[in-house]
Amino acid sequence: MSDTTPSRGTTVVRAILIAGGVGLLGLGGLVLLLDVNPARYLGIALWFAGAIIVHDALIAPGVVVAGIVLRRLGRKLPGVVLAIIQGAIVVLAIVTAIVVPEILKKEIGSANPTILPLDYLPNLLALYLAVALATLVAIVVYVVVAARRTKPRSPITQD
Numbered sequence: 001m002s003d004t005t006p007s008r009g010t011t012v013v014r015a016i017l018i019a020g021g022v023g024l025l026g027l028g029g030l031v032l033l034l035d036v037n038p039a040r041y042l043g044i045a046l047w048f049a050g051a052i053i054v055h056d057a058l059i060a061p062g063v064v065v066a067g068i069v070l071r072r073l074g075r076k077l078p079g080v081v082l083a084i085i086q087g088a089i090v091v092l093a094i095v096t097a098i099v100v101p102e103i104l105k106k107e108i109g110s111a112n113p114t115i116l117p118l119d120y121l122p123n124l125l126a127l128y129l130a131v132a133l134a135t136l137v138a139i140v141v142y143v144v145v146a147a148r149r150t151k152p153r154s155p156i157t158q159d
Contacts, residue, residue, distance in 0.1 A: 051097075059093040080142050088135040092128060099124050 006014070036044070063086050070082055099120050106116045 054097050059090065059097070062093060063089050078142070078146070081139050084135055084138045084142070088131050092131055095127060096124065 032041075032044070066089050067082060067086055070077055070085060074081075102116055103120045103124070106120060110116060
């Protein structure tokens with residue numbers, strides 16, 4: 001077996017994941033057909049188009065640019081640290097994309113105040129802070145563990 005040929009276990013796992021994904025996609029389509037008013041299909045299609053645009057025009061390029069900038073700033077930046085930071089950026093970008101419409105709608109107002117009962121902007125800022133702290137802790141833990149692994153051990157002398 002060559003290096004590029006996946007193992008049998010990998011092939012089986014991929015097949016299971018693909019089958020599960022296709023099954024969930026089918027279930028989503030069934031729910032859409034049975035439970036959603038057809039008048040809402042255009043709005044759903046526009047939402048998906050917007051999600052694709054936000055991902056392809058903002059989130060993905062932002063993560064790539066952050067990776068390039070971080071690599072140039074810390075020429076020897078370990079891949080793990082870069083992955084931690086990029087993961088934090090992805091999480092925050094996705095949550096921001098989900099929460100900003102709620103923030104805007106809350107500012108506009110609603111006839112039913114129970115639809116958007118939370119203070120979304122302060123909560124989003126608190127999440128930014130929490131993710132920044134978690135990212136910093138993860139990087140520090142990685143650096144400490146990596147330093148312990150590479151620390152030279154002193155030879156034991158015997159008399």
